[in-house]
Amino acid sequence: MPLEKTAIVVSGVRKAYGATVALDDMAVEVRTGTVHALLGENGAGKSTFVKMLSGLVTPDAGTLRVFGENVSLKTPLAAQRHGIQTAFQEMTLLRNMSVLDNMLIPRSPLSPLGMVRRRQARRDVGRHFEELGLAGFDLDDEIGDLDLAIRQKIEIARAVFRRPRILLLDEPTSALSGPDVDWMGAVIRREKARGTTVIFISHRLREVRDFCDDLTILRSGKHIASGHVRDFADEDVVRMIAGRSLIHSFPPRGQTRHRLGTEVLAAHGVGTTGKLRDASFRLREGEILGVAGLQGMGQLDLFLALFGERPVSRGHLAVDGRKVVFTSPGDAISARIGISLVPEERKTEGLFLKLTGTQNATIPVIERFTRFGIIDRARESAAVRAVFGQVNVAERAEWMPAESFSGGNQQKIAIAKWLLSEARVLLVYDPTRGIDVGTKNEIYQLLRAYAEAGGAVIFYSTEIPELVHLTDRTLVFYAGRIAAELAGDQLTEENILAAALGSAPDSSREKLAV
Structure with a gap:
């Protein structure tokens, strides 16, 4: 040249x-x-x-x-x-x-x-x-x-x-x-x-x-x-x-549709003082519920409201069929509720970069390893080693600061934190943003395995193919409301994009739902 x-x-x-x-x-x-x-x-x-x-x-x-x-x-x-x-x-x-x-x-x-x-x-x-x-x-x-x-x-x-x-x-x-x-x-x-x-x-x-x-x-x-x-x-x-062949980019759904459990979380006409106006849905054990929408259409407000980070100003949430009011993330994380959030910005919201992987992973559940104010380091280390093995993070993450790792490994540490907490509902907001194809594949497998084990996932992504291939149903937001609910043969890139752009009619949710 x-x-x-x-x-x-x-x-x-x-x-x-x-x-x-x-x-x-x-x-x-x-x-x-x-x-x-x-x-x-x-x-x-x-x-x-x-x-x-x-x-x-x-x-x-x-x-x-x-x-x-x-x-x-x-x-x-x-x-x-x-x-x-x-x-x-x-x-x-x-x-x-x-x-x-x-x-x-x-x-x-x-x-x-x-x-x-x-x-x-x-x-x-x-x-x-x-x-x-x-x-x-x-x-x-x-x-x-x-x-x-x-x-x-x-x-x-x-x-x-x-x-x-x-x-x-x-x-x-x-x-x-x-x-x-x-x-x-x-x-x-x-x-x-x-x-x-x-x-x-x-x-x-x-x-x-x-x-x-x-x-x-x-x-x-x-x-x-x-x-x-x-x-x-x-x-x-x-x-x-x-450096290897990724034959299946997305894990198979198997028979998930026939094995969904009971309703674990629901929203009834929920709105916030921000951009969310009206959202109603039900989430069942074993389900991955997708959320789509262009930036600023209310989906972020929904996730923050479900995690207790943003007050609900209209409508209400229900857990196990009972009305709940969250005044803080602590309410959502509590053992009885068990809702967790992998946030939009892992470096500023999901992790403490100066702390080790172990410290990040055990922050929500540190009392589990504490007695009389003293942390049982052996028990803590064993639990973290097991969950890091589950998400395929290197053993050195136990003692090295989170900032030492690539974005993909940081995201897996953020997910491991909530797996360790044994959360019943996992909210994941664009979890593969800026992550390579190999790590994406691992995260897809993690989310599907979590759902297959009885957990429930609400999954927002800016990559429409992820919603099509990974979720059981997808809610499409437009102007603060759910414009469409798509599943089965109607869960396509074209339908998601059309609803996200506001081209679906007002009755689209009823027409598109299955």
């Missing part, structure tokens, strides 16, 4: 953290003005590669050329001087600052006297958002008050605002679905038309085919394959990513 046609050439790059080798003799070339997918399981080295190009990580060995020049990117400012900008999945936006102030970090337009030109900044940022079709918030809104999908889009918009020559997108669609993914595709096409080189990390092969020209596959820090996207079949990509 002629050098003048390459934006990035990486050769012999190695990066290790103690005994853990993140990148091992990695070599890759990225053509100028193309969209290049970087694929691999969590822990394959993708994030280390992106951090290296972003100036956050310095390789131990190897060379990096950017537009034909040997470079050493030791700081983010050094990367930015070479025209490299990054939008991270684990977003860098400051939650207690406004949208405008986040957009201006680290550079703001200054007057000759060194004063920030706020009026000019508002105009420039506002115009940029208009060009990208971003709306639904104000420049003075605090980032922490906005939905995850909007925050992710602002993170992307900020990277694009700086007019990069190379744009790194680390799982940009992991928090997006439906029209938001289409928006992301339009942004990528816009940048490509400008001559920007884009590196796109995703676990969604459909997006790779829709957006990307070339791809590179990593496994265990090593380069496995590179080439044009059109030259790779999906099954070959999955096999190379995982």
Whole structure:
């Protein structure tokens, strides 16, 4: 490949953290003005590669050329001087600052006297958002008050605002679905038309085919394959990513429909002061109940209400047929109720990253291992070792902090916590967001096994195929209400998307239910 046609050439790059080798003799070339997918399981080295190009990580060995020049990117400012900008999945936006102030970090337009030109900044940022079709918030809104999908889009918009020559997108669609993914595709096409080189990390092969020209596959820090996207079949990509064949992406439902137990949880006309207006459903033992909907349609409010995190302002909940009122998550978690939640953001809501896997797993049930105020470490360790084996997390997670592990393993620790609590109902909110195909497969198997053992699951996902293949029924939310209830032959991607977009008639729930 002629050098003048390459934006990035990486050769012999190695990066290790103690005994853990993140990148091992990695070599890759990225053509100028193309969209290049970087694929691999969590822990394959993708994030280390992106951090290296972003100036956050310095390789131990190897060379990096950017537009034909040997470079050493030791700081983010050094990367930015070479025209490299990054939008991270684990977003860098400051939650207690406004949208405008986040957009201006680290550079703001200054007057000759060194004063920030706020009026000019508002105009420039506002115009940029208009060009990208971003709306639904104000420049003075605090980032922490906005939905995850909007925050992710602002993170992307900020990277694009700086007019990069190379744009790194680390799982940009992991928090997006439906029209938001289409928006992301339009942004990528816009940048490509400008001559920007884009590196796109995703676990969604459909997006790779829709957006990307070339791809590179990593496994265990090593380069496995590179080439044009059109030259790779999906099954070959999955096999190379995982290092094994995943014959059944989704576990079979078996005879679950005929073995459902008694009703364990129900909502009767439930609404909140937020976006949830009216939700009614029944959940039975052994069932995986899906929830679908575009961002902000009330589904998050439902999960928070079921977990006691958000008050119910109308209607009521029932457990085992009896009306209940939750004043806190503690009420939902209690032994009699037994409702647990794997939340939307595992790093900030699901885990204490500085604590060990053992400490995270036993927090809800620490009293089980405590007598006279003293923790029986042997019993605690034995219980955690057993549940970590169940979710296939490495033994070292018992004593290492959660932040030491990939996103997929962190999510499995978050799930293990509730398996250890022996919760009767498991609420999982987009649990495979930003997770590789192999770990997704493991989570699918875990959820199905949990249901087969008599547990009940409510499962929200931004990936419609997961709902079609994993759930027994799916509720589709639109404008704060359940627009459709789909099961059997009617549980299809087309029907879910139609209802999520509000195209189903008002009586769709009755017409579509089976």
